[in-house]
Amino acid sequence: MAYVLQGPSEKIDSLHSLLMRYDETDEAYVDLLNQLGFEYWTVSASQAEEYGRTALEVADSIEYAEGAAFAYRVMGVAHWARGSYSQGLSLLFEGRDRYLALADTLGMANCTMNIALIYTDQRDYARALDYLAHALEAFEALDARDRVATTLTKMGSVYTEQGQYEKAFSELMRALQLHEKGQFLYGIAEVNNRVALLFERQDEHTLALEYAERSLVLSEQIGDKEGTANNLELLGKILLGRGEYAKAKDYLLKGEQIALELGANKVLRDIYHVLRDVFFEEQNYPQAYGYFVKYTNLKDEVFNEEVSIQMANLQTERELAVQQKELDVTRMERDMSTASAQYSQTLQIVFGVGLLLVVTFSILVILFLRVQLRRKQTLLVKNAELSQTKASLQTVELENAQLKASELQRELDYKNRELTAYTLNFAQKNQLIEDLRDQLAQLQPSDANQQKQVKQLRSMVNNTRNVDRDWEDFRLHFENVHPHFFRQLKAAHPDLSNGEQKLCSLIRLNLSMKETAAILGISPNSVKTARYRLRNKLKLETQDNLMDYLMQYDSETVGM
DSSP: OOOOOOOHHHHHHHHHHHHTTSOTTSHHHHHHHHHHHHHHTTTOHHHHHHHHHHHHHHHHHTTOHHHHHHHHHHHHHHHHHTTOHHHHHHHHHHHHHHHHHTTOHHHHHHHHHHHHHHHHHTTOHHHHHHHHHHHHHHHHHHTOHHHHHHHHHHHHHHHHHTTOHHHHHHHHHHHHHHHHHHTOHHHHHHHHHHHHHHHHHTTOHHHHHHHHHHHHHHHHHHTOHHHHHHHHHHHHHHHHHHTOHHHHHHHHHHHHHHHHHHTOHHHHHHHHHHHHHHHHHTTOHHHHHHHHHHHHHHHHHHHHHHHHHHHHHHHHHHHHHHHHHHHHHHHHHHHHHHHHHHHHHHHHHHHHHHHHTTTSHHHHHHHHHHHHHHHHHHHHHHHHHHHHHHHHHHHHHHHHHHHHHHHHHHHHHHHHHHHHHHHHHHHHHHHHHHHHHHHHHHOOOSSHHHHHHHHHHHHHHHHHOOHHHHHHHHHHHHHHHOTTHHHHHHHHOTTOOHHHHHHHHHHHTTOOHHHHHHHHTSOHHHHHHHHHHHHHHTTOOTTSOHHHHHHTSSSTTTTO
16 A cells, blocks of 8 residues: 655644744644644654743733643643653643633543553553543544544553453554554554564564564654654564574664664663673673663663652642642632622612611511511521531542542552562562573683683673662662561561561562572572471461461551
8 A cells, every 4th residue: 555655854844834924923823833843742852842832822822722722732742752741741631621611522532642641651551541441432423533543552552561462453453444544654653563562472473573664664754763763672672582683683773873862761771671682692791791781770760760750740649639629619618708798788788678668667667577587598598508518618628538548549559569660670680690690600711812701791790789789779668668567577576587587578579489589599499498497487387378477567556
């Protein structure tokens, strides 16, 4: 099939030419600024944000609500592209609210899908799928087929990450069919990349290679540099699985240069990971170790950045929730003030009428009685309203308490995920070092130069692992999630050694024998023996579950 090609550079040049024809007070000028920002986000996220910010300033100055809403979306997407998730969410939620005020369903759906993409990058897959489902429903109702296809692509990607491969493939094929009908090159390239990743995850390397190569060609044609780097990394991974190491290196080194130019640390981290494995398979251990160091450093940098971003997101969500509650209370107080003013005005009218009708004593008495009756009725109504208001305020306070409890649970869940990620990274790092040490031990170099290189590598690998420092780092992460565990365990079993306490904490995390062995630096059989001795020392019966027993040392109430 032949596609009509118009890449970002052609579109950007065309938009710049059109921009010169309009005055800054024209709504069309704002629309063109927003379109330029949206075209730039795959090329230069910082320029995209700048165009969005300028569009917002002009839109506000001429009171162009539609242009301001679009500007918030442009800036939100630009922050997402740079990994600034907290600010990206804030801007996109603001854009969605503005589209809601305008009753613009398409704009609301676009912002909703972009919000889902940020949650996907944060690995909050349940929330991402929820927002994607709402966006898909809106796009289908509008018969916006290109947006339907894009949303299906994102859903397929989430299902792939969850390991639901059949569901992922179904959604991706639907997306590809729609994009090909519309000849949308960026969408076609993205779907091919996701399908290639899907097959690579299932070790279907031939099919994965076919889709990845097709995606690479399209990404290069449309000038999508980040997409190109992603495809080069994926091709390197696929070719590694096929044993084609030389070709894999060519793709990966090209991708490394592009990722360095873009400052795309996540892509660069993944490329280093695959290059490490390629050189290791070629038995080029100095190069493998070099890329292992690069990968480890960049992985820690990205991990710390993601942790900071997620903590900032929690803080932003907390602040938004508090602001919303404050607005609700302010609105309630304003309604009460309005009702009071209306009541006062009514009384003034009644008294005025009474003065005008004070003609005879009998009429005055009748009016007085009527006024008294009305006053009692009004007071009863106001008392009922005040009671209802107090009940509403109590409901707000209850909701605030529930919100705080929910936030505390979310923070605890996040700390658990962080501890799991750190522990697995800990185990993987130690396992790789052990594998390198074993490989180096098997080398028998023939000449003096090779002997010197191997000796240097052995020294570097031996110096890489600092058991005491690694254990102290692990203990800090563990106690951040389970602050009472070691204190309560030691109180119940004071004769436990430091090594046995370490083993107890790893069992508490439900790690496998292999992962525990990698962290402790011993063999799986030794772990099994250590667990048997630990059971005896804890005086557990055969039917007692060791992990269930250790879980009791995890709360403030133990031993109280």
